[in-house]
Amino acid sequence: MAISNIRYGEGVTKEIGMDLQNLDARRVCLMTDKNLSQLPPVNAVLNSLAKYGINFQMYDNVRVEPTDQSFLDAIKFAKKGEFDAYVAVGGGSVIDTCKAANLYASSPTSDFLDYVNAPIGKGKPVTVSLKPLIAVPTTSGTGSETTGVAIFDFKELKVKTGIASRAIKPTLGIIDPLHTLSMPERIVANSGFDVLCHALESYTALPYTMRSPCPSNPISRPAYQGSNPISDVWALHALRIVAKYLKRAVRNPEDREARANMHLASAFAGIGFGNAGVHLCHGMSYPISGLVKTYKPKDYNVDHSLVPHGLSVVLTSPAVFAFTAQIHPERHLEAAEILGADIRTARIKDAGFILADTLRKFLFDLNVDDGLAAIGYSKADIPALVKGTLPQERVTKLSPRPQTEEDLSALFEASMKLY
Amino acid sequence: MAISNIRYGEGVTKEIGMDLQNLDARRVCLMTDKNLSQLPPVNAVLNSLAKYGINFQMYDNVRVEPTDQSFLDAIKFAKKGEFDAYVAVGGGSVIDTCKAANLYASSPTSDFLDYVNAPIGKGKPVTVSLKPLIAVPTTSGTGSETTGVAIFDFKELKVKTGIASRAIKPTLGIIDPLHTLSMPERIVANSGFDVLCHALESYTALPYTMRSPCPSNPISRPAYQGSNPISDVWALHALRIVAKYLKRAVRNPEDREARANMHLASAFAGIGFGNAGVHLCHGMSYPISGLVKTYKPKDYNVDHSLVPHGLSVVLTSPAVFAFTAQIHPERHLEAAEILGADIRTARIKDAGFILADTLRKFLFDLNVDDGLAAIGYSKADIPALVKGTLPQERVTKLSPRPQTEEDLSALFEASMKLY
Ligand SMILES: NC(=O)c1ccc[n+]([C@@H]2O[C@H](COP(=O)([O-])OP(=O)(O)OC[C@H]3O[C@@H](n4cnc5c(N)ncnc54)[C@H](O)[C@@H]3O)[C@@H](O)[C@H]2O)c1
Ligand SMILES: NC(=O)c1ccc[n+]([C@@H]2O[C@H](COP(=O)([O-])OP(=O)(O)OC[C@H]3O[C@@H](n4cnc5c(N)ncnc54)[C@H](O)[C@@H]3O)[C@@H](O)[C@H]2O)c1
Ligand SMILES: [Fe+2]
Ligand SMILES: [Fe+2]
Numbered sequence A, B: 001m002a003i004s005n006i007r008y009g010e011g012v013t014k015e016i017g018m019d020l021q022n023l024d025a026r027r028v029c030l031m032t033d034k035n036l037s038q039l040p041p042v043n044a045v046l047n048s049l050a051k052y053g054i055n056f057q058m059y060d061n062v063r064v065e066p067t068d069q070s071f072l073d074a075i076k077f078a079k080k081g082e083f084d085a086y087v088a089v090g091g092g093s094v095i096d097t098c099k100a101a102n103l104y105a106s107s108p109t110s111d112f113l114d115y116v117n118a119p120i121g122k123g124k125p126v127t128v129s130l131k132p133l134i135a136v137p138t139t140s141g142t143g144s145e146t147t148g149v150a151i152f153d154f155k156e157l158k159v160k161t162g163i164a165s166r167a168i169k170p171t172l173g174i175i176d177p178l179h180t181l182s183m184p185e186r187i188v189a190n191s192g193f194d195v196l197c198h199a200l201e202s203y204t205a206l207p208y209t210m211r212s213p214c215p216s217n218p219i220s221r222p223a224y225q226g227s228n229p230i231s232d233v234w235a236l237h238a239l240r241i242v243a244k245y246l247k248r249a250v251r252n253p254e255d256r257e258a259r260a261n262m263h264l265a266s267a268f269a270g271i272g273f274g275n276a277g278v279h280l281c282h283g284m285s286y287p288i289s290g291l292v293k294t295y296k297p298k299d300y301n302v303d304h305s306l307v308p309h310g311l312s313v314v315l316t317s318p319a320v321f322a323f324t325a326q327i328h329p330e331r332h333l334e335a336a337e338i339l340g341a342d343i344r345t346a347r348i349k350d351a352g353f354i355l356a357d358t359l360r361k362f363l364f365d366l367n368v369d370d371g372l373a374a375i376g377y378s379k380a381d382i383p384a385l386v387k388g389t390l391p392q393e394r395v396t397k398l399s400p401r402p403q404t405e406e407d408l409s410a411l412f413e414a415s416m417k418l419y
Helices: A012-022 A040-051 A068-081 A092-105 A177-182 A185-204 A229-251 A256-276 A280-290 A309-314 A317-324 A329-338 A348-365 A379-396 A405-414 B012-022 B040-051 B068-081 B092-105 B177-182 B185-204 B229-251 B256-276 B280-290 B309-314 B317-324 B329-338 B348-365 B379-396 B405-414
Strands: A005-008 A028-033 A056-062 A085-090 A133-137 A149-154 A159-164 A172-175 B005-008 B028-033 B056-062 B085-090 B133-137 B149-154 B159-164 B172-175
Touching: A005 A012, A005 A256, A005 B229, A012 A040, A012 A085, A012 A133, A012 A172, A028 A040, A028 A068, A028 A092, A040 A085, A040 A177, A056 A068, A056 A092, A068 A092, A068 A149, A085 A092, A092 A133, A092 A149, A092 A159, A133 A256, A149 A280, A159 A280, A159 A379, A172 A256, A177 A256, A185 A229, A185 A256, A185 A280, A185 A309, A185 A317, A185 A329, A229 A256, A229 A329, A229 B005, A229 B229, A229 B256, A256 B229, A280 A309, A280 A317, A280 A379, A280 A405, A317 A329, A317 A348, A317 A405, A329 A348, A379 A405, B005 B012, B005 B256, B012 B040, B012 B085, B012 B133, B012 B172, B028 B040, B028 B068, B028 B092, B040 B085, B040 B177, B056 B068, B056 B092, B068 B092, B068 B149, B085 B092, B092 B133, B092 B149, B092 B159, B133 B256, B149 B280, B159 B280, B159 B379, B172 B256, B177 B256, B185 B229, B185 B256, B185 B280, B185 B309, B185 B317, B185 B329, B229 B256, B229 B329, B280 B309, B280 B317, B280 B379, B280 B405, B317 B329, B317 B348, B317 B405, B329 B348, B379 B405
Parallel strands: A005 A172, A028 A056, A028 A085, A085 A133, A133 A172, B005 B172, B028 B056, B028 B085, B085 B133, B133 B172
Antiparallel strands: A149 A159, B149 B159
16 A cells, blocks of 8 residues: 655645745646635745745646536646646645646546446556645545545536546645635535544555456556555544544634644545445445435535535445445444444344444434435435445445445435435 | 555465566566575565566675665665666675665765665765665564665664665555564564664654754655644554564464554554654664664574564663653553553553553563663763664654753663563
8 A cells, every 4th residue: 555645733734835946846826716716825825935945836726526627628728737746735636636637637648438438438457657746635524635536527427436546646735724724614524524534434444465467567456456454544533533523623623633633634534445445335426426316415515516525425334334344343333332322232133224324313403404305316216326426436345335226225225315 | 744655465475476577677686685586485486586587686784784785785785786677585794784775875975874764864866776686574563664764774883774765665565464573572572672662762752743953845844743633643642552462472473463454553653653753762762772782682593692673772771761751741641552551540640650650561561671780881882872872863852851961861762671
């Protein structure tokens, strides 16, 4: 497994101009989204670029929850700019878009589908070398600053998919908790749920010794290798931080300790799932986001409907872990305990229910919408949701328990209402 | 912080031929020591090289506890061979020697002192690019497969020092617990003590926010940054494994679970201290090893006197942590608890004594020599031991509590007898 460089600390963003000088960067592409372009994180970066006399162009047209179209727009900008370094300031949407822009600008004759995950795209290995990318996360969720993954919504197919290659992992992640202070409540909550699910899914993923096929040549092994003793450390540690700090971070924007810890937890969980992988909550979340109808979440300053990624993963989590627990019940019980359940008298065979109940209580306490029904889905949508999950086998096959289409149906159905 | 690639699993060594093919390696340098060249770990590598038709030359002249002379001999071999990849199969002695050989063969006009840590050498930054190095550890101790450090004994000065640069960190560490099965008892114990001290020292090192000077340009910051939230995760995790498995691993060569866990713990602690640093046990260990008189440890199949590195660090550990505890007493107490102390009624101001007692008991249980006196030192040697510690400021300045020469004297004196 491989882990990228990260630098952590309040205010470390101010060094970014120096980092770019050290990289001898002469034409920098700065990516962000429209909302963030007016906020302190982008400001801090601009100040440092000015101080160190870095020549750059800004692209602030990133779409929140990116699509193939929005990726292509950013790629066009990157190709034209002939940049020698990239800086992404934002949440997963910005960092992922920047990874794609860097990749395709570095591989200008490639077709967009070439690097998109199979079976939707061709899933070709990346052999070109990319320009350095410095990622400055401003949410506490995706861990994208540590992963080789870039996710987008394939509009035509109404399904989310992505690009996964170690080659697109950022050169450096700058984890500066000051950036979390401007996040509104729901963005803290939803991105925090992403951390929660990264941790839970990577901890319960199929063990790396059981994944198949296991290509005999190490170079052909996927980034997502199944749970392993190293990703377990990261997953558990991130889960403990979520248990201790997520509620505080959501409820009190002034709670710097809580927000700083969640910001680190996001990177920790990213390192964990970036090596182990995620499974059903994520696999099922892609159609939940892709098929969105009219849902407009509070606190998101955007003009299109969207189901925020963290919300789309967490809504199925009680059903998913009730389903998977029969494989590693002790890990499910351990997770429930970390999240606050009293397991002194618990029976191991109830591990799934206990974790599911614990999650429901956790979500209720954080005012999460009451299931898929509350964000606009009904029973009639289940076949489409299932159909959208099937091509996500890159992740769903990492579920410890294999699933039939009927199982997926039942999981969506059980997630319609939570409380 | 940066972390190298590692691959973990029983038998994963058999893929090394493929790794070298993937690197397009045509002239490989295989390094090991004389003892290991007859043992299963080297055999496993040779089989894989043969299977994949890898062209290589073997150097088995590595000195256990290397010296400037032995480094130079390996460097000469490397320069002559014009290799395009390196494989190190062994403990820290082999891996460190191989790092140095790769470095100086890649920088052929450099003087040996150029890269040696200041103030002993010039401590120049490495700007040349090195060949890939795959490290296959066979002890469970140094974590050298994950660090940018290479240690040697500077004979003329009678002091151990080293080379520290991210550039010499191995490209890949192959952590194959099968290699631990041939380790005799004392090698398991001594290399395990190295893990113990890496974990304890990096967890109690000066916090990264307090280290000074803190060069304003990130590129000039040292690899050893002080304790930080990320190295803490690794240190604590490694310490828990040591507490649970070291005694079992020492006592029973058939206990695969214990030996495998210690093999991973060695890498975990390496990642931790490779970023945070170590402090007094290590700083004081260098003269303890460097000034060795006639001590010949059991189970070491070598013809010169030596104090094994792990033993040289652990003998001062009770005195050191009794001394440092006034700075982070809660961390010292936590470490004692992890190592088995009952701290329910403990007072925080006794943290240092409690940890020291816990360590003494731990060492007694593992039949460790009764202090520096038992390995040939007397009071008369203390001035020389102190003098040998002074140039180790690269690490000693990471001690949470600053030390005077008198303090160092007292620490050596307190370490003469343990039980
Ligand atoms: N690459 C990966 O490893 C990975 C992992 C998980 C999710 N993702 C993807 O990342 C995307 C979601 O990213 P996200 O959850 O980080 O959110 P996001 O990037 O979509 O941002 C959500 C909203 O928060 C705003 N925002 C961000 N930071 C802010 C701040 N500090 N202050 C005020 N407003 C702020 C943004 O402007 C935006 O409106 C999804 O597309 C998801 O699929 C990627
Ligand atoms: N680079 C770093 O980060 C780092 C950290 C700590 C220590 N060190 C250095 O590493 C050296 C010590 O390394 P070490 O403790 O790994 O021991 P070692 O490499 O010195 O080996 C000790 C003895 O064990 C034998 N041996 C090794 N593996 C064996 C196996 N599987 N079966 C049977 N015998 C085996 C060797 O042949 C040798 O005789 C010291 O020089 C120390 O200063 C380096
Ligand atoms: Fe996610
Ligand atoms: Fe050591």
